[in-house]
Amino acid sequence: MSPLDRVRDSPFVTHWGRVRRKGAERLAGPTKFGLEVAGLRHGSLPGYVMIGAMKAGSTMFYEWLVTHPLLPPAVEKEVHFFDFHYPQGRVWYRSQLPTVRRLEALSAEHGHRALAGEASPTYLFHPLAPRRARETVPGAKLLVLLRNPVTRAYSHYNTGIRHDWEALSFEEALEREPIRLDGEVDALLMDEKHHRSFPRYRWSYLAMGRYAEQLERWFTYFPREQFLILFSEDLDRDPEGTFRKVWDFLEVPDHPLPEKQRRTVGRYDPMKPETRSWLEDYFRPHDDRLAELLGTDLPWR
Numbered sequence: 001m002s003p004l005d006r007v008r009d010s011p012f013v014t015h016w017g018r019v020r021r022k023g024a025e026r027l028a029g030p031t032k033f034g035l036e037v038a039g040l041r042h043g044s045l046p047g048y049v050m051i052g053a054m055k056a057g058s059t060m061f062y063e064w065l066v067t068h069p070l071l072p073p074a075v076e077k078e079v080h081f082f083d084f085h086y087p088q089g090r091v092w093y094r095s096q097l098p099t100v101r102r103l104e105a106l107s108a109e110h111g112h113r114a115l116a117g118e119a120s121p122t123y124l125f126h127p128l129a130p131r132r133a134r135e136t137v138p139g140a141k142l143l144v145l146l147r148n149p150v151t152r153a154y155s156h157y158n159t160g161i162r163h164d165w166e167a168l169s170f171e172e173a174l175e176r177e178p179i180r181l182d183g184e185v186d187a188l189l190m191d192e193k194h195h196r197s198f199p200r201y202r203w204s205y206l207a208m209g210r211y212a213e214q215l216e217r218w219f220t221y222f223p224r225e226q227f228l229i230l231f232s233e234d235l236d237r238d239p240e241g242t243f244r245k246v247w248d249f250l251e252v253p254d255h256p257l258p259e260k261q262r263r264t265v266g267r268y269d270p271m272k273p274e275t276r277s278w279l280e281d282y283f284r285p286h287d288d289r290l291a292e293l294l295g296t297d298l299p300w301r
Helices: 003-008 011-037 058-065 086-095 100-110 129-136 149-162 170-181 184-190 198-203 211-219 232-237 239-250 273-294
Strands: 048-052 117-119 141-146 227-231
Touching (some): 048 058, 048 129, 058 117, 058 239, 086 129, 141 211, 141 232, 141 239, 149 170, 149 273, 170 198, 170 273, 184 198, 211 227, 211 273, 227 239
Parallel strands (some): 048 141, 141 227
């Protein structure tokens, strides 16, 4: 054995090599985390995006969706790239999604293409989101989950009460909505980088339920075949049948849903009958427009 070989095989060198390897392993986790926080992780752009609607059951829907082995979750369900975080750029967006390496490994393991995706239900309502999405992910499949706009509005209001965003009665809030939102879209369009328009998200009880006008805006940027329009009423009634449509749309094999299949619904005082009647009258022409746009009956009518 040469002197060099003796040095390489010495207990000290062997021990030092072992220490270096263990140190590298321990540093890998924090280092990787730091790079991801800095937006340097090589994530994949989404193959699908759930764009809305807010308070229609998107949280439970996404939890069920990502139980599929070919649909790994994003860092968080609601990435909010196309509304709040767009100025941070695509590198940041990719850092919030599963890595390309992970998708490739899942695809190889299951013999089908794995997809990254996220669910930010405010995208449907944001006036700039369709254009931004078209520029970033023109081939993405777009999932839309709609809910009776009357019950959606009241659920939205009670969420505001729970989070201290709202101090008015429901009836007062409906009456004052046009005043509260006046000028918000113009401000958003004038300052795309900084203006987030929180009043539009917190107090748009009526505006968010006018689904047809929001979908028409998205339809100008994406072909209709890239959309799957679902209804939360159908999801409650037949979750398995609804998700068969989802699996088919995303081109992944069927996958059973978890045993707990009921969506969590908030509990709060009943809506006043006269308020419900007023809302039904208000949304009737908008629902007519939506039914015509989609060419289907609406499950809440």
